[in-house]
Amino acid sequence: VLHNDRVEDWFDELKRRRVFRVLTAYAVFAWLCLQIVDVLSDALPVPDWTLTATTVALGVGFPVAALLSWIYQITPAGVVHDSNTGDGIIVDRNRLVHYIDLLIIGILLVVVVFLSFGRVFPVLGESEEVRVAVLPFENVGGDKENAYLGEGIADDIRARLYEIPQFLIAARSSSRSLAKQGLDIRAIGERLGVNHVLEGTVRRAGDQFRLNVQLVDVDSGFSRWDKSYDTSLDEVLDLQNRISLIVASELHVALTRETRESLARNATDDPIAFDLYLRARNYLDRPSTEENLERARLLFLEAIGHDRQFALGYAGLCRTAIARFRATGDTKFVEPAQEHCQKALSLDTGLSEVHAALGELHTLGGKLEEAVIAFNEAISIDPRAVDARSGLASVLARQGRLEDAEAQHILAIELLPANWNGYNRFARFLLAQGRLDEALSNYERSIDLAPEFAGGYNNIGVIYYFKGEFANAAEYYDKSIALNPGRAAFSNSGYMYYYAGNFEKAAEMFGRAVDVASADYRLWGNLADAQRFAEASKDVSGASYAKALELVDLQLDIDPTDTVALSMRAWYLANLGDSDATEAALTRIYAQDLNDSENLYVLALVHTLLGDIGSAQAALTKARELGFSQVVLDATPEFQQLNQ
DSSP, X not given: OHHHHHHHHHHHHHHHTTHHHHHHHHHHHHHHHHHHHHHHHHHSOOOTXXXXXXXXXXXXXXXHHHHHHHHEEEETTEEEEOOSOSSOSOOOHHXXXXXXXXXXXXXXXXXXXXXXXXXXXXXXXXXXXXXXXXXXXXXXXXXXXXXXXXXXHHHHHHHHHHTSTTEEEOOHHHHHHXXXXXXXXXXXXXXXXXXXXXXXEEEEETTEEEEEEEEEETTTOOXXXXXXXXXXXXXXXXXXXXXXXXHHHHTTBOOOHHHHHHHHOOSOSOHHHHHHHHHHHHHHTSOOOHHHHHHHHHHHHHHHHHOTTOHHHHHHHHHHXXXXXXXXXXXXXXXXXXXXXXXXXXXXXXXXXXXXXXXXXXXXXXXXXXXXXXXXXXXXXXXXXXXXXXHHHHHHHHTTOHHHHHHHHHHHHHHOTTOHHHHHHHHHHHHHTTOHHHHHHHHHHHHHHOTTOHHHHHHHHHHHHHTTOHHHHHHHHHHHHHHOOOHHHHHHHHHHXXXXXOHHHHHHHHHHHHHXXXXXXXXXXXXXXXXXXXXXXXXXXXXXXXXXXXXXXXHHHHOTTOHHHHHHHHHHHHHTTOHHHHHHHHHHHHTXXXXXXXXXXXXXXXHHHHTOHHHHHHXXXXXXXXXXXXXXXXXXXXXXXXXX
């Protein structure tokens, strides 16, 4: 009984001192604070630990509030220390009520602000979008060796902003290309179809940087936000994250906790590895010369040496190997590309771009079903992965699923309308279907977005040639060669001379293409075709055909179902006089599903050379039905007998 009396007395004392009221009011206040911090931390660029720190602080304050309410009382004389039990202290109830009224009014004001936040500071919904372009930061330090840094920092910020669902980010290559044209912000924004442009400058002195960043409204041309930062190499990754958060805040985008965590995630925490990675990627983005690609490879390797868990470093090596294969046609680069892609995925299965690169490798190897799986995996990770969708479309076209392929190309363009490569790959698809006018408009859009893309001018030249507009074709071929004297430009110029009957000049141009990419079987075959009719080089055409046959066999080791390689192999064998091997090659080709007009054109050439005019006519008829250019057919010297 004595024990119960003591508990009851203590409980009464707690009530007298109003501890329960204080703790109840504190609990309501703490809950309201947490709700406010939770909402505002998603909309404002505050550290990720803000909510946790607030919770801990309020938790620590709970016993402090209880202790203070026990020790102090509000009296007519003010707040006084209460060290005794009983009724020794007269409580000023009016003042207490006054304080409670003030507290209630304060809480109500906070609630009003809390509820009206979305109206005063409008926030984009998840279904809304804002279009942003991130231009390469200008290097103002004067040291050309640091030029990569401005592009690298901009690329990292672009990649982080891409993680925000409401942001539609203009393609990296298109943004870079237009920035180099010297256009003003409004012109760049209009051509890219964006509402805002983020630009800046960077100056480096040793490991120290000064970044000036501004977010510009395209419609008005005025800056919405600008700031200067002094930072070091060790801190640049965190700074890039903070800039992306501020951009989101300025454009009224509320970020979920998952998105904020994704933005804060770094590919590597080693600043030296990151710096080397930026250098390597800069070389990879340059024209695909042997020197640039080799320097990129060595820098990626050096970056991995600093961080063995750097998945993007291995992904860079994979992309470099693929670029070397595409630039040279040399099959020796396929195996290391596969190894590096698999290594990157073993470190991080969530890299959409690596799955897309693996899809490209499977496509090159003729493993079309595996390619579809890889591209779909990339799309499942990132539904906005337009390169993966374009790659998937190419595979679907090879499988004869033309409607599905076209749908994927169109979707890729709709998802990222400022991506030059989306139009470029769709134009290539349309060209294969013989839809020349549609292909031309898409190629023109691609060079409008990427004026420095030499291949775009070359491709337009091809279309004009197929349309019989030879002056226009020559003009665009010359533009392509002026921008990048690569194998495609030389090769297509060689075609133009070949079909015009100038075989000596054609042999010269094909020879220059071979000098650029000596492992490409098609270039050796083209050279042999021109040499066969050129008086000065007729005797060496056999050696060129033999070299083409050697290289095409290497390609077929990688992809035994490559119908282009199979048809070209039959053509080389026929020109080398091996009729039995040619017939065997034809049997192998016709076992494939032939729906490509170019393959049928080559098969018609083979049948003509073998004297099988009926089969040649049948192949040409089907090629015409699939849209092959009649201009080229009329100009092909081997078909003169058929025309007669």
